[in-house]
Amino acid sequence: MSAVLVVNSGSSSIKYQVIDEASGERIAQGLVERIGEAGAGKVIHRGGAGESETQQDIPDHSAGFAAIVEEFRAAGTPIDELGIVAVGHRVVHGGSDFIAPTLVDDAVADRILELAELAPLHNPGHFAAIVAARAVFPELPHVAVFDTAFHQTMPQRAYTYALDRELAAEHGIRRYGFHGISHQIVSRRAAAHLGRPLESLRQIVLHLGNGASMCAIDGGRSVDTSMGLTPLEGLVMGTRSGNIDAGAIFHLLRRGVSVEEVDRELNKRAGFLGMTGSNDFRDVRAAAAAGDEAAQLAIEVYVHRARHYLGAYLAVLEGADTVVFTAGLGENGPDLRALICAGFEWCGLRLDAAKNASAERGARVISADDSKITVLVVPTDEEAEIAKQAIALVASG
């Protein structure tokens, strides 16, 4: 038996899963929360003896990994007896440096920290977790799997902002795109579900979660995506504005709103949250159904933006074979899917209302039999993809 430990860390949290390589089965999983908050640390662990929750001080990521090792031991499944052959780390920003999963050494870890300039909310936590995990599991290969890497195939015309060339180069300003791990596994699973070669398909993937992005995929390669330099660009999200005129930022700054406040407004207090008071689509949907006009408008804005990109990517790909919905809202929002797809019959996209409304889980087709474009719902599984990529790199020597 061989398994991969998948680590998805933030500045104050570590999510982890142990995934069996052959079956994809979750052997154990858990979450360390509120790292660095005195008296508030918590570890939730599932696996072995069942589920446990322990409160304890967790001053830093090293203490977090020590706590994880202890949870495995307490559950009767010591972590060094699980046949773990690699640790896969999700890393949000790999800049232009990392175009594929990468074996972590000191230089790679340092570069991930340097890239914190482009992802201040994410990369510092990844770095801290990588350093801590390498100290706890020094004998295992550690593989960094980047959210940006899949989009490194975008052509220059798609990733270039129309800025002064020297300014853009000096500051690394270009579109990178995110959610690449999800776009990659979902597009591959959609092809597998249809029994068609990935290389033959033009796909448009809508990853609609709390963060949201769309991707145009030609033959398995990302050719355009809605997020840019940072995960702020593009679609309306739970708490992020998505596209906004950059001039609005200057306007706010000139009116005395600080840089930090503008950053917080656009990243943490905008989107569904800003427009309705809740970042969760279930609340927005319920409020809209009860006649709340702000919630109704928020859904219209959300759908309008997604339809913009759907039209755009039909242009980029010169048509499409599949449109694939994934993540929290994509997998659980038949109402949203119907609104986004409505009016695309002109290009041969027709949903089947009953299939779209079905409560079935798993990968499934929701378009009508005679639809020229096949519409699917495909659950995302970023951890499985990280495990797969980590194993593949390690196996390749």
Ligand code: AMP
């Ligand atoms: P994710 O980031 O993929 O975990 O997506 C989380 C978001 O998906 C939540 O904030 C909700 O807005 C949405 N979501 C999750 N479950 C449902 C559901 N059953 N119906 C509608 N939206 C859902």
